[in-house]
Structures are given as C-alpha cells and as structure tokens.
Amino acid sequence: MRTPNYALALALAQVGWNNSETARRINTLALERGHHSVAIDRSRVSRWIRHGEKPRQPVPELLAELLAEHLGQPYTPQSLGIGPARSLLVLLDPQEHRTLTANAAAANMPVEHYAHALLRKALSQSSVPQPAQFRQQEV
Incomplete structure (x- = not known):
C-alpha cells in the first residue's frame, strides 16, 4: 500500500493550486518545452498526492521548476516525493x-x-x- 505524498500536497497548498490548475500548468510548460506526449489531468495529480504515485519523466522536473518559480525557493523532484527513489x-x-x-x-x-x-x-x-x-x- 502506498502512502500519501505530504510533501507534494504541502507545496501545492502553499502555491494555492488545485489539482486541475496543477495539471494545466504542467501541460502548458510541457508543450512549451516540446513534450507533446504529456497530458496530465486532475485525477492523475490526485493520485500523486493521495496514493504516492510518481509521474513519469519529464513531469517531475517540470513540476519542481514550476513550484520553484512560483514559490521562490528551490524544489527538486526528490524534495517533492516524485523523483526516483534512492x-x-x-x-x-x-x-x-x-x-x-x-x-x-x-x-x-x-x-x-x-x-x-x-x-x-x-x-x-x-x-x-x-x-x-x-x-x-x-x-
């Protein structure tokens, strides 16, 4: 059984984005960067938070970059609990x-x-x- 991703939930609460807004921002940045196969929806973001699922590349890097930009502090996929496990x-x-x-x-x-x-x-x-x-x- 996977556990909730509290680090990601906290960061998204701090920036004030709901799951739909998070998905929209990831998809927008992915398209800007030429990642045309990225198609995140609110239910996927919910599974990352509620079940601790980890998104596929390039999403962890994109999300960490978005949060760092909007919150003005460094984030990494690992600090958000969505990076590869060590x-x-x-x-x-x-x-x-x-x-x-x-x-x-x-x-x-x-x-x-x-x-x-x-x-x-x-x-x-x-x-x-x-x-x-x-x-x-x-x-």
Whole structure:
C-alpha cells in the first residue's frame, strides 16, 4: 500500500493550486518545452498526492521548476516525493532489528518510515561526525 505524498500536497497548498490548475500548468510548460506526449489531468495529480504515485519523466522536473518559480525557493523532484527513489541498505543484527521494529510499532509507524525519520534526525544534528568515528572496530 502506498502512502500519501505530504510533501507534494504541502507545496501545492502553499502555491494555492488545485489539482486541475496543477495539471494545466504542467501541460502548458510541457508543450512549451516540446513534450507533446504529456497530458496530465486532475485525477492523475490526485493520485500523486493521495496514493504516492510518481509521474513519469519529464513531469517531475517540470513540476519542481514550476513550484520553484512560483514559490521562490528551490524544489527538486526528490524534495517533492516524485523523483526516483534512492535506497540505502543498512545491515542490522537481530537485536537491532527487533529494537527498530518494536520502536516503530510503538510509534505506530511502518518500520521503513521510522528508520527514515531516525536517519533524517541524525543527519540534521549540528555536529558532523568525523569518518574515524564510523570505522568498525575489529572483533
């Protein structure tokens, strides 16, 4: 089951565009750029927001550009949740996995979302650890 795309919903709310207006603006810019096969409608925009579907290229780049222009701040397809996913494999020992799973359940979150939130929090802390701190110790 896919989850709603809150980042995209928030950006569209900030700019004040409904799904029809968003589709119209994407289609207009796509035609201006020579992308004649782009034909977005309001129901497609709704699926991006409500179900977390991701649009095909060149739409993510076009939408990020439109929002950046109208809101005066940088947007990327990734920041809007419509870009290609980047994955990261983290190997956990069984106890670490049990702890992560239990904490995610206590937070009433899917384990992937909980792990993502933990990583974001760690990355946002002001002190940047030096690479030597991450070297594995010999056992």
